[in-house]
Amino acid sequence: MKMRKSLAFQDLDSIPEELATREGESLQEIDLTHNKISDLRFLLDFPQLTCLVLDHNSIESHVKIAAAPNLQTLWVNHNKIKNLGLFISTLCKSCPNLKYLSMMNNEAAPSYFNGGTYQQYADYRHFVIAHFPKLEMLDDKKIEDSERSEAKRIYGRKTSTSKQKSSRKKSET
DSSP states (O other): OOOEEEOTTSOOSSOOHHHHHHHTTTOOEEEOOSSOOOOBGGGGGOTTOOEEEOOSSOOBTTOOBOOOTTOOEEEOOSSBOOOHHHHHHHHHHHOTTOSEEEOTTSTTSOOGGGTOOHHHHHHHHHHHHHHOTTOOEETTEEOOHHHHHHHHHHHOOOOOHHHHHHHHHHHHO
């Protein structure tokens, strides 16, 4: 049985310390919808977490995110994420095993509903998909094989900066 906790609509700007102490090692799902969370370093206290819902919070592009290798589902809809490159770069280092990511209604996730063009939407999807090889669903749409191939063609497979630098050095020699 999955251990779940809802702290939705609690006006929280951080996770209660007693929750981390009492249930941190066992919680697998946390719903923090409609709070004021802006920092994800609390993930260190929840090593078994597989699902985190942070809709309607204060998450920004430069958010600090602790390593969460077990996290598979992350919803950050209706937050303050403006810089896609910065947010995704941080997220893919901290949460490399995401299968489900939803970023709707953030400036960094253009769509028809927030004034984005189809091309901006497609580019956003390709960029995110290129960074998460295990991603199965982005926002409200399943990732098709053809979309993954196009993401790889456009952006290549993203790796860490140090690996990219060493690859460039090898190709220059």
